[in-house]
Amino acid sequence: MIEDPLSLFQASLEGNDSGTAILVINCIEKTYEILLKNSIFRKLETEFDLPCFLKNKIKQNDFTTEIIYKIDGKILETSFGNFEFNDGSENKQYSKFFIRDITIKQKQEEEIAWRLRFELGVASSIQILIQKSSIRESLPQALYQLLYFTEMDSLFFLKNISTDESQKFEIWVNERKSTEYPLLPEKFKSLDWKEVGLNRWIHKLKKGKIIYLKKDNALTKEKWYFDESKAETILLIPVKFEKQFLGIMGFQKYKPNFVIHHENLLIYQTVSRWLGLFVQRDLDLTELNRYKSTLESLILERTLALSRTKEELERAYKAKTDFLTHVSHELRTPLNSIIGFSKLIQLPEDDLTGKEYLHYIYSGGTRLLKMINEILNLMKIESGQLKLQISEFKPEEIAKQSLELIQPQARAKGMEIRFFPPIQSENIRSDSGKIQQILLNLLSNAIKYGDHSYVEFHCEWSESDVHYTVRDFGPGISEEDQSRIFHSFTRLNEDGKIEGTGLGLSISQGLAEKLGGNIELSSHLGEGSTFTLKIPKNIK
Numbered sequence: 015m016i017e018d019p020l021s022l023f024q025a026s027l028e029g030n031d032s033g034t035a036i037l038v039i040n041c042i043e044k045t046y047e048i049l050l051k052n053s054i055f056r057k058l059e060t061e062f063d064l065p066c067f068l069k070n071k072i073k074q075n076d077f078t079t080e081i082i083y084k085i086d087g088k089i090l091e092t093s094f095g096n097f098e099f100n101d102g103s104e105n106k107q108y109s110k111f112f113i114r115d116i117t118i119k120q121k122q123e124e125e126i127a128w129r130l131r132f133e134l135g136v137a138s139s140i141q142i143l144i145q146k147s148s149i150r151e152s153l154p155q156a157l158y159q160l161l162y163f164t165e166m167d168s169l170f171f172l173k174n175i176s177t178d179e180s181q182k183f184e185i186w187v188n189e190r191k192s193t194e195y196p197l198l199p200e201k202f203k204s205l206d207w208k209e210v211g212l213n214r215w216i217h218k219l220k221k222g223k224i225i226y227l228k229k230d231n232a233l234t235k236e237k238w239y240f241d242e243s244k245a246e247t248i249l250l251i252p253v254k255f256e257k258q259f260l261g262i263m264g265f266q267k268y269k270p271n272f273v274i275h276h277e278n279l280l281i282y283q284t285v286s287r288w289l290g291l292f293v294q295r296d297l298d299l300t301e302l303n304r305y306k307s308t309l310e311s312l313i314l315e316r317t318l319a320l321s322r323t324k325e326e327l328e329r330a331y332k333a334k335t336d337f338l339t340h341v342s343h344e345l346r347t348p349l350n351s352i353i354g355f356s357k358l359i360q361l362p363e364d365d366l367t368g369k370e371y372l373h374y375i376y377s378g379g380t381r382l383l384k385m386i387n388e389i390l391n392l393m394k395i396e397s398g399q400l401k402l403q404i405s406e407f408k409p410e411e412i413a414k415q416s417l418e419l420i421q422p423q424a425r426a427k428g429m430e431i432r433f434f435p436p437i438q439s440e441n442i443r444s445d446s447g448k449i450q451q452i453l454l455n456l457l458s459n460a461i462k463y464g465d466h467s468y469v470e471f472h473c474e475w476s477e478s479d480v481h482y483t484v485r486d487f488g489p490g491i492s493e494e495d496q497s498r499i500f501h502s503f504t505r506l507n508e509d510g511k512i513e514g515t516g517l518g519l520s521i522s523q524g525l526a527e528k529l530g531g532n533i534e535l536s537s538h539l540g541e542g543s544t545f546t547l548k549i550p551k552n553i554k
């Protein structure tokens with residue numbers, strides 16, 4: 015049986031985890047009275063001047079929640095819960111007042127917020143590293159970003175440039191949160207860490223361990239570092255990639271008695287791992303570029319050597335061509351005399367042997383002259399000395415002239431040449447002499463190698479080209495031989511029965527190309543051959 019409701023109410027207040035009191039507030043006088051309070055309230059009353067706090071609040075009629083930061087670091091949260099209670103008096107206001115220690119909760123929240131901030135810094139600095147291609151450019155910016163979000167005051171990245179003899183580092187990054195903090199002194203640039211008593215650090219760092227050291231805990235021989243850098247606490251983390259020690263990421267704090275939490279150390283280490291990856295990537299790229307430029311200069315060297323060789327070859331080739339042209343010319347002059355005089359010699363009618371010899375001299379001489387002329391021609395084409403004589407003419411006229419000139423050869427073999435002129439008659443601009451030379455060669459070959467009673471000779475237009483086609487019904491040329499016969503001195507079935515030098519087609523093809531055209535061949539063994547000379551209407 016419950017007899018005392020007040021004690022029951024008091025007991026219910028004790029069940030609360032915060033300091034609780036029931037207040038009666040005089041709304042006119044702005045005073046208050048505590049009706050009931052629990053033990054937590056009583057305890058907090060001793061730590062904090064609650065009467066003064068409540069007095070002020072009530073005076074200002076301020077019943078909002080308030081957080082109090084005490085000098086000793088404690089954080090208290092206060093709140094009011096006014097309620098209606100009719101005791102007949104108009105000027106009274108009843109209120110439930112709560113006060114609780116939220117120091118731990120607040121610290122935790124702050125800690126979480128801080129860690130989030132730190133992680134944000136890590137993410138944004140990594141993002142900077144990813145976006146930029148050169149680490150030397152992006153690293154200071156990325157690490158400054160990181161520093162800004164950390165608890166440390168300054169930061170540096172030292173790139174390992176050690177050799178077997180010395181332990182040296184290059185300062186790649188040297189940043190601080192504010193100018194009130196000192197930067198790493200310049201002398202660090204040329205320090206050999208082994209020589210200046212920091213061997214223990216290097217040894218540890220190379221093994222992948224971190225150095226987290228306060229000035230007071232440093233060895234005597236290490237103390238100078240703290241004096242020089244003015245740091246109170248240092249955190250050095252190795253930057254490695256696989257087994258390679260690439261450098262040191264260092265953080266410094268200038269405030270004494272500073273503690274880095276274990277979780278934060280892990281984050282710093284994560285950053286150093288990322289950094290290792292980026293530094294290595296940069297080193298690889300630099301190496302690659304070095305290879306590339308070596309390769310480029312090698313190629314350039316080779317190209318120069320090749321072009322020198324090419325020039326030498328061209329010079330040698332020109333010398334050979336000049337020599338041949340000269341020799342051919344020197345041969346031609348006496349030969350002309352031999353041929354000419356052999357024609358003039360009058361032998362007695364009955365000197366048949368003499369006449370036979372004279373005939374040999376004459377025909378041998380003409381053959382030789384033809385050959386020399388052809389060689390001369392070929393040399394001119396190959397050495398680029400061939401001069402064109404451009405004029406305007408009708409293509410069928412040249413065809414007709416060639417026809418007339420070849421007629422004796424055809425007649426001698428009892429062959430007919432059937433000519434098909436073009437439907438339209440139009441002028442072309444080209445070298446008529448060279449075209450005639452080609453046509454005579456093609457017609458002569460058709461007669462020489464053809465064994466049918468006639469040869470076909472077409473002259474026709476195809477868009478802006480003129481096509482001269484010589485078709486014979488001779489033995490034909492196998493596919494394999496078709497490209498060969500355009501090479502100089504190539505003759506098929508060289509049994510001596512048909513005279514020739516093997517130069518005609520290569521000269522003709524060279525001339526045709528000089529005129530901006532070409533000669534095409536279509537042939538099947540046993541079905542004859544068709545040679546088509548294609549010449550553009552206007553030579554360029």
Ligand code: ADP
Nearest residue numbers: 459460463499505506514515516517518519520
């Ligand atoms: P040549 O007739 O003086 O030997 P060409 O360069 O004119 O030299 O011809 C090269 C070779 O191509 C000839 O020796 C011959 O074997 C072959 N040839 C050329 N024209 C024909 C043709 N119309 N039919 C068959 N073979 C041919």
